[in-house]
Amino acid sequence: xxxxxxTTNAPLTIGFSPxxxxxxxxxxxxxxKVDTEGLSFEVVMEDVEALNQKAFKGELSITKLSxxxxxxxxxxxxxxxxxxxxxxxxxxLLIANSIFQIQSDTKIAIxxxxxxxxxxLSLAFPTAKNKPETLFSEIEDAVLQGKVDAGLIIHExxxxxxxxxxxxxxxxxxxWESLANAPIPLGGIVVRRELPLELKQxxxxxxxxxxxxxxxxxxxxxxxxxxxxxxxxxxxxxxxIDLYVNKYSVDLGEEGKRAVKLLFDKAxxxxxxxxxxxxxxxxxxS
Numbered sequence: 001x002x003x004x005x006x007t008t009n010a011p012l013t014i015g016f017s018p019x020x021x022x023x024x025x026x027x028x029x030x031x032x033k034v035d036t037e038g039l040s041f042e043v044v045m046e047d048v049e050a051l052n053q054k055a056f057k058g059e060l061s062i063t064k065l066s067x068x069x070x071x072x073x074x075x076x077x078x079x080x081x082x083x084x085x086x087x088x089x090x091x092x093l094l095i096a097n098s099i100f101q102i103q104s105d106t107k108i109a110i111x112x113x114x115x116x117x118x119x120x121l122s123l124a125f126p127t128a129k130n131k132p133e134t135l136f137s138e139i140e141d142a143v144l145q146g147k148v149d150a151g152l153i154i155h156e157x158x159x160x161x162x163x164x165x166x167x168x169x170x171x172x173x174x175x176w177e178s179l180a181n182a183p184i185p186l187g188g189i190v191v192r193r194e195l196p197l198e199l200k201q202x203x204x205x206x207x208x209x210x211x212x213x214x215x216x217x218x219x220x221x222x223x224x225x226x227x228x229x230x231x232x233x234x235x236x237x238x239x240x241i242d243l244y245v246n247k248y249s250v251d252l253g254e255e256g257k258r259a260v261k262l263l264f265d266k267a268x269x270x271x272x273x274x275x276x277x278x279x280x281x282x283x284x285x286s
Contacts, residue, residue, distance in 0.1 A: 011042040015051045018228035019145040019242035020237045027221035049112030069114035071273045079125035079281050082208035083189035086248040091184045092117035095166045096150040109151040111136035120172040139195035156240045169232015182259040201285035
């Protein structure tokens with residue numbers, strides 16, 4: 001069921017993950033460290049695949065979303081210019097106990113059907129169909145325990161798999177970059193399409209302001225990041241942030257938008273999604 005359209009003074013529901021990069025981005029606006037232009041927010045913190053599912057139900061006014069999921073939701077949501085996770089050398093990794101050739105029956109744990117990670121896996125290994133959905137933080141253990149043949153890891157797990165003795169089969173971020181010559185679009189921030197343009201632009205400005213504040217004051221968000229980091233070391237937290245928060249998080253810009261369009265064009269070409277006719281991006285107010 002769609003949530004009611006918010007009134008001017010009502011808090012806007014905003015969904016993001018407990019991962020360090022999201023907490024780093026949203027800390028300043030959630031905790032009143034920057035001018036929110038009169039907006040207030042009701043936070044819903046979930047794993048990105050859970051947020052994808054909430055978006056399919058239209059439950060949130062603003063939400064983090066996998067770009068793969070957004071490809072199915074362009075009629076409901078529009079992409080903000082600020083807050084995205086794009087980058088180079090930061091893509092999902094396919095890992096296993098030993099290196100081997102992926103076959104059609106290889107059992108691969110994935111962090112969710114609609115994650116961009118799974119979309120990239122489908123590009124690289126289109127015949128691989130045995131893909132049980134697994135909470136991203138449990139994928140390494142599933143591989144180690146032999147429950148699956150391989151695992152598709154995202155987020156901070158790219159910094160921990162080697163010390164557990166796991167091997168990298170392929171870096172799907174590198175695969176995408178060689179295929180498209182563009183940064184990899186992982187997750188974006190979307191806003192409900194039917195909201196007034198002025199409100200959408202205001203949200204965009206506030207998120208940009210929050211990211212800029214985080215860059216200017218990198219220790220300011222540390223407490224919020226730690227609260228949600230699930231026993232992660234400070235070193236790994238900041239590696240995670242450095243990997244996923246960059247210039248595209250401040251503003252997609254033309255290069256970021258081109259990467260997103262390329263991802264969608266590839267999905268349409270493969271028949272993964274139908275033709276996208278809506279304007280994808282909220283018009284910038286600046």
